[in-house]
Amino acid sequence: MKNRFLKLTLIFAAAVSCFTACETSDFADINANPNEPNEPVVGSLLANAESAVDAYLGATTPNLYVQYLSNGQYDEESRYQTLNWDTNYWYGILNDLQRIIDLNTNEETKASVAAGNASNNNQIAVATILRVYLFHGMTDRWGYLPYSEALSGLNTQYPKYDSQEAIYNGLLAELDMALNMIEGGAGPNGDYLFDSNMARWEKFGQTLKMVMALRLSAANPTLGAQKFNEALGNTISSNAENFVYPYLAEETNDNPWEDRFLAPSFRRDYLVSDVFVNELIGSGDGSNPEDPRLPQMAEPAFNSGTFVGAPYGKSNSATDDYSFISEDIIFNQTAPLYMFTYSEVLFARAEAAELGWTSEDAATLYEEAIMASMDQWGVAEDAAMAYVAANSYNGLESIGYEKWVALYMQGYEAWAEWRRMKAMGYEKELTAPDDLLSNATGIPNRQGYSATAPSLNEANYNAAVDAQGPDNLDTVLWIFE
Structure with missing residues (x-):
């Protein structure tokens, strides 16, 4: 009997202990994955956002525009062919940058996200500069976009489309x-x-500011x-200070042009x-081009051993009859793609001087810009000087042509600058193919919103189209009017 009582007492005590423990347990943790952090790692958010620069710089279509x-x-x-271009990916990237900014400004999280990382100010500054860079590229593609009411989650499910002027x-x-905000450290x-x-971020931000400022030459000088x-x-x-995207010699982080020509695509x-080859051949020939x-x-x-451009806007199936992009780009995993270059800055300064924005000498800057472009592409100094001597400065049309050459393979930047200089009247003249798709009537002036935009945010989409113009490739954006 005594042993039985002792056993019952122990069982009761264990049950009480169990129920007591249950009362103090936090069942909110029952579905928590110990291998996943509950708070986002800001370094991962930034790295993911920076990866989007590759998608922007490596795009094929603007290099064709x-x-x-040629195809x-x-x-x-x-x-x-493509009318509608997806904006959702880019807003996802912008949300990552906004999350960094929010975590560094929120009083409850700012101290923890700065621990073992840069100061709050430097994190905010970097996220904001990259956000401006990406948003700038977006509005130059689409024009009106959700901006002031975007990136606020469920607080504003149907953000208005801001005008391009307001966005700029x-x-x-x-x-x-x-x-x-940039500080030491x-x-x-x-x-x-x-x-x-x-220091690099500050110089990048200032270069971006100069490029954006010149983009206003027609719209708001x-x-x-x-x-x-x-x-x-x-x-x-x-x-030496050119801004490039750094690729690696590995398939997951290598130059996208190499991926197109070699693994995994293997396409030519x-x-x-x-158009481009003939301009650079100039007064020379296919064996000895002027440029x-x-x-x-x-x-x-391959077949002729000379430089031969493929007819633009045509089907060119006999690819060995024509010139390919330099093997230093298409067969090189680590070939850089350029965000901004010194030659672009010099051409911008030359144009600003000619427009009367500065007191600098346009002709001198023009020559320096060509020399910088030559050096960027590995041309010997004597050959570069001979070209400059034979192609002296002749006003804004000279800048329009030479800047078009210098921005080779910088697709979206080149397309934006070509449209801007077209608005100013001194672009390199280009002619669209005869047989166009997507109801285009000429070289695209913008890209259409994603196909889902009208249904996802109908009222604000319609208001944007009413204000800006039809959602097609032909509508001229405010910045390029």
Whole structure:
């Protein structure tokens, strides 16, 4: 009996202990995965956002818009087949950057996200500068976009589309704020673009500001001149400072052009266009082109051993008859793609001087810009000087042509600058193919919103189209009017 009582007592005590423990347990943790952090790692958010720069720089279509390239057998891309372009991916990236900014400004999280990382100010500055860079590229593609009410989650499920003018004004204000926030010390974790070097981020922001300012030359030259002069003297000052996307010699992080021509795609779809090749041959011939950059930018055709451009807007299935992009790009996993270059800055300064925005000498800057482009492409100095001597400065039309050449393979940047200079009246003249798709009537002036945009945010989409113009490839954006 005594033993039985003892056993019952122990069982009761165990039950009480169990129920007591259950009362104090936190069942909210029952579905928590111990291998996944509950708070986002800001370094991972930044690294993911920076990876989007690759998608922007490596895009094929804008290089066809400005006729650097021609298609091989399948010519639809050079005839503007694609009307609708997805914005959702880019807003996902912008949300990552906004999350970094929010975590660094929220009083409950700012201390923890700065621990073992850059200062709150430097994290905010980097996220904001990259946000401006990406948003700037977006509005130059689509025009009106959700901006002031975007990135607020469920608080604003149907954000309005802001005008391009409002977006430019907002982005320039954001950029100034970010540049003023930069302080001493290291940059944030996860930054593989500029290795957490805040001096590089500051120079990148100032260069971006100069480029954005010049983009206003037709739409708002007063503001453009003001912002241009604020950036003048603070931008990159040599080819050693060019801003590039750093690729690696591995399949998951290598140059996208190499992926197209070798693994995993193994396709030979992209040839150098006859428009570009013929211009650079100039007064020379297919063996000895006038412009010494052509042998650095392209390969001689396999069958003839000379430089031959593929007819633009045509099906070119006999690919060995034509020149391909330089093997230094298409067969090189680590070949860089350029965000901004010293030659672009010099051409911008030359144009600003000619427009009366600065007191610099346009002719001198023009020559320096060509020399910088030659050096960027590995041309010998004597050959570069001979070309400059034979192609002296002759006003804004000279800049329009030479800048088009210098921006080779910088697709979206080249397309934006070509449209801007077209609005100014001194672009390199280009002619669209005869047989166009997507109801285009000429070289695209913009890209259409995603096919789901009308149904996802109908009222605001319709308001944007009413204000900006039809959602097609022909509507001219405010910045390029």
